[in-house]
Amino acid sequence: AQTVTQSQPEMSVQEAETVTLSCTYDTSESDYYLFWYKQPPSRQMILVIRQEAYKQQNATENRFSVNFQKAAKSFSLKISDSQLGDAAMYFCAYGGRRGGADGLTFGKGTHLIIQP
Amino acid sequence: GAVVSQHPSRVICKSGTSVKIECRSLDFQATTMFWYRQFPKQSLMLMATSNEGSKATYEQGVEKDKFLINHASLTLSTLTVTSAHPEDSSFYICSARGSHGGNEQFFGPGTRLTVL
Numbered sequence: 001a002q003t004v005t006q007s008q009p010e011m012s013v014q015e016a017e018t019v020t021l022s023c024t025y026d027t028s029e030s031d032y033y034l035f036w037y038k039q040p041p042s043r044q045m046i047l048v049i050r051q052e053a054y055k056q057q058n059a060t061e062n063r064f065s066v067n068f069q070k071a072a073k074s075f076s077l078k079i080s081d082s083q084l085g086d087a088a089m090y091f092c093a094y095g096g097r098r099g100g101a102d103g104l105t106f107g108k109g110t111h112l113i114i115q116p
Numbered sequence: 117g118a119v120v121s122q123h124p125s126r127v128i129c130k131s132g133t134s135v136k137i138e139c140r141s142l143d144f145q146a147t148t149m150f151w152y153r154q155f156p157k158q159s160l161m162l163m164a165t166s167n168e169g170s171k172a173t174y175e176q177g178v179e180k181d182k183f184l185i186n187h188a189s190l191t192l193s194t195l196t197v198t199s200a201h202p203e204d205s206s207f208y209i210c211s212a213r214g215s216h217g218g219n220e221q222f223f224g225p226g227t228r229l230t231v232l
Contacts, residue, residue: 037218043207045160045223091159095221103150103162103175104211104221 002027002094006107013082014115019065021077023092033095034068035074035104040095048090051075070095079112087114119143120212122224129200130232137195137227140209145190146212148222151183152206168191200231 010054013019025034051059052070058066064082074094079086089109096102118227120131120140129135129170139149148167164180174180184196193212197204207228211221216225 033220037223043154043209043226045209045211047220050220103152103165104160106159107164110133 002029002032002096002105004092004105004107006110008110009108010111010113011056012113013079015082015084017082018080018083019112020077021079021090021092021112023075023077023107025073025075025092025094027073027094027096029093029096033097034066035093035095036064036066036075036077037079037091037093037106038086039091039109040071040094045091049077082114084114084116087112118214120146120209120210120224122227124227125225126228126230128232129231131159131201132199133231134196134198135200135229137197137208137210137229139193139195139212139224141212141214143190144210144212144214144222146214147190148213149193150211151185151189151193151195152209152211154209154226156207160209181217186200197229200229203230205229205231 005024026104032053034051038046038048049059049064065078067076091109092107093104095104121140123138135172151163153158155175161180164172166173168190172185187193187196209226213221
């Protein structure tokens with residue numbers, strides 16, 4: 001079974017600064033997807049960024065980028081120029097590649113606080 | 117695009133009654149839908165996977181007779197909590213995966229169930 005570990009229950013960063021959220025995972029599969037989801041107080045899950053394991057290039061979406069280290073099974077999220085609207089719970093998630101038939105395995109989440 | 121709705125958004129019921137939660141994909145056909153449960157300040161836990169026209173697959177530890185899932189069409193899945201008890205109180209979130217691949221799941225806004 002796959003596991004996802006987020007070792008930072010809470011992180012705090014000053015507005016406009018950069019913050020990195022950590023995520024490690026364990027799997028025996030060679031092909032899979034990794035995700036970062038944001039969950040604001042509304043509880044709506046919002047996809048931040050996605051990485052396909054077979055792609056060596058790190059995914060980037062505007063101010064959000066990942067550092068994907070496949071051998072180390074590490075998938076960290078970097079948020080640049082932090083904004084007040086970035087404050088939320090962030091979940092790292094693993095998805096298998098069985099034709100998309102698998103549900104996602106989530107980490108326990110990191111509560112991100114943005115200090116004005 | 118890729119909008120998933122859930123109804124109701126919150127429900128309060130008496131112990132022993134059954135509650136049905138609907139999950140609809142509004143602008144795409146969902147070949148697979150997933151049901152997650154989230155306890156306060158905790159992560160999402162996959163409960164079951166449903167494919168249109170077939171029986172749901174439940175995760176280990178999830179009582180299939182308590183949590184009935186019906187995926188009657190490509191745009192609708194329902195979760196019925198039968199004979200609900202206070203320990204079933206939780207936040208239930210559905211997600212849907214379209215036929216486009218990529219393992220991306222689109223999440224509904226969730227349903228808060230409170231059993232008195």
